[in-house]
Amino acid sequence: EVQLVESGGGLVQPGRSLKLSCAASGFTFSTSYMAWVRQAPKKGLEWVATISTSGLTTYYPDSVRGRFTISRDNARSSLYLQMNSLKSEDTATYYCARHGARVDFAYWGQGTLVTVSS
Amino acid sequence: DIQMTQSPASLSASLGETVSIECLASEGISNDLAWYQQKSGKSPQLLIYTTNRLQDGVPSRFSGSGSGTRYSLKISGMQPEDEADYFCQQSYKYPLTFGSGTKLEIK
Numbered sequence: 001e002v003q004l005v006e007s008g009g010g011l012v013q014p015g016r017s018l019k020l021s022c023a024a025s026g027f028t029f030s031t032s033y034m035a036w037v038r039q040a041p042k043k044g045l046e047w048v049a050t051i052s053t054s055g056l057t058t059y060y061p062d063s064v065r066g067r068f069t070i071s072r073d074n075a076r077s078s079l080y081l082q083m084n085s086l087k088s089e090d091t092a093t094y095y096c097a098r099h100g101a102r103v104d105f106a107y108w109g110q111g112t113l114v115t116v117s118s
Numbered sequence: 119d120i121q122m123t124q125s126p127a128s129l130s131a132s133l134g135e136t137v138s139i140e141c142l143a144s145e146g147i148s149n150d151l152a153w154y155q156q157k158s159g160k161s162p163q164l165l166i167y168t169t170n171r172l173q174d175g176v177p178s179r180f181s182g183s184g185s186g187t188r189y190s191l192k193i194s195g196m197q198p199e200d201e202a203d204y205f206c207q208q209s210y211k212y213p214l215t216f217g218s219g220t221k222l223e224i225k
Binding site for chain 1: 119150152154161162163164167168173205207209212213214215216217218219
């Protein structure tokens with residue numbers, strides 16, 4: 001059974017940093033593209049980042065490029081999201097997701113809430 | 119960026135009714151379209167990928183169709199457990215983008 005368990009969310013002040021983690025199990029992590037997707041309270045879904053199997057290739061939307069960094073540790077079956085210069089509009093539940101064959105999001109974690117507020 | 123315009127924003131359906139949700143892409147996406155279901159307080163779940171392929175375990179009353187820029191999700195025979203939010207997503211090119219969602223309720 002595929003399991004994705006996020007951690008690291010919490011309350012953080014604007015301008016500060018936070019690092020999210022995702023522990024994966026139940027599939028071959030090292031051969032899967034992985035991603036982060038977020039959802040602001042009562043809002044829709046927004047893709048945040050994608051990383052290739054090796055970690056050498058990453059993709060971001062303009063809204064987070066230069067502030068967020070996605071990374072992975074295939075030996076630990078773990079995915080990370082380093083978030084710097086956080087803004088109030090980054091407040092959301094952040095989901096770890098495993099990409100499917102067509103860059104859809106085939107499996108999702110339960111999410112971790114990040115609140116950016118002073 | 120590819121914009122995904124999803125409609126309607128909300129709808130209510132009676133049990134057993136057939137419902138449709140549509141997504142219009144701002145440019146052709148070559149059938150690279152997925153649909154997700156999100157029940158209240160839960161994570162989204164993939165229902166359909168590549169326009170019309172059912173994810174494992176998804177009931178056959180769910181179906182997808184479309185081409186070019188127009189795509190739709192159909193639920194043939196609304197069930198109580200289908201009450202949820204539904205989102206489309208284009209996987210044609212980066213940045214990956216979602217529709218704004220449809221809230222489906224039981225009438």
